[in-house]
Amino acid sequence: MRRILLLLLWQFGLLAGGRLLADVVTLKDGRQISGVVESGNIQEIHIKAGDQPQTIDIQQVQAIQLGVSLPAAAAAPPPPKAEDAAPAATEPAPAQPNSLILHDGTHIAGRWWSIDATNMHFLVNNQLQHYPRADVLGVTFGNAALPPPPARSAPQPATSAQPPAAAAQPARAPTLARSSSGPPPQPPTLTQPSGSAPPAAPARGLSQPDEIGMVYFWKARVLIPLEHSQAVERKKGSTQYYEMAAPQSRVRLTEASSLVFILRLPPGVDPTSYGLFVLATVNGSRRTQARPGNRGGLVTWPVDIEKNDESSLITYALTVRDLPTGEYSFSPSSSNDGYCFGVDPSAPGK
Secondary structure, eight states, X not given: OHHHHHHHHHHHTOOSTXXXXXXXXXXXXXXXXXXXXXXXXXXXXXXXXXXXXXXXXXXXXXXXXXEEEEOSBOOOOOOOOGGGOXXXXXXXXXXXXXEEEETTSOEEEEEEEEEOSSEEEEEETXXXXXXXXXXXXXXXXXXXXXXXXXXXXXXXXXOOSSOOOSSOOOOBOOOOOOOTTSOOOOOOOOOOOSSOOOOOOOOOOBSSOOSTTOEEEEETTEXXXXXXXXXXXXXXXXXXXXXXXXXXXSOXXXXXXXXXXXXXEXXXXXXXXXXXXXXXXETTEEEEOBOTTSTTOBOBOOOEEEEEEESSSEEEEEEEESOOXXXXXXXXXXXXXXXXXXXXXOOTTO
């Protein structure tokens, strides 16, 4: 309740003494962006500065502070330039340890995982832990310390710390479908994104998963990362759906009796939280489809899940059988991330 009240006060600028509370994201080049951190994950942060949403590559971030008291207004720093963009989207997240700092002074070593409207999620000893936002002072990446708060500045124009997208991309993976013997999955609880993610770089082959939470296609012992994008929640009458830009994914697979995907997760994260959503192309974009006769449900395709490795990070094989041609997206229920691909017809005679 306290956190909600503070967010409302920030929104309307009602804190006394010319000061207000805001979340502050400090970048490695020294720039600071003040606003409300709406969501984030191991790839990016979504922050709303005034009425301007921004998407920031997590590899550019030095620190994240929540509920900072800002001083009086000062000149706004220049907006980030495209040439200052972060490394390519295919580069793995920073390997150095992160530090979660609570208001009571506790420092917790681990790895940044994600943030939503109520909690910050942090990987501690390879176990996912959850901390209420109201208890968290901030997070630092690598050897960084929490910087002093910036002077209050006017909202900056909507810019992305990532390279600009030529076209919007499909949403961050919706929930993973449960195995074919389980009950039908529920609609994903996607967070409202603040903007479309830039297109991922062309797929490159890997011998093993190098990014936690990413879905890869397994092809002849080589892993190909699926296209990572974000979905936008839409509503038309009583029908709710999630929309992804562009009529089809850049990652193309060939129709086969079975397709195998690889997913790597820490212990405690349920692989069945990922669902395989069937997408329809409508008016030049892709969107989820409502399940006939099941109000509120979305059409998914069954996925068989098998645990391959049980080390500190668990690898799962996701097998999809008899998938027809079309557009699809794996997505976890905890975010609006989508890992998208398309299936094309096989060559005649095959």
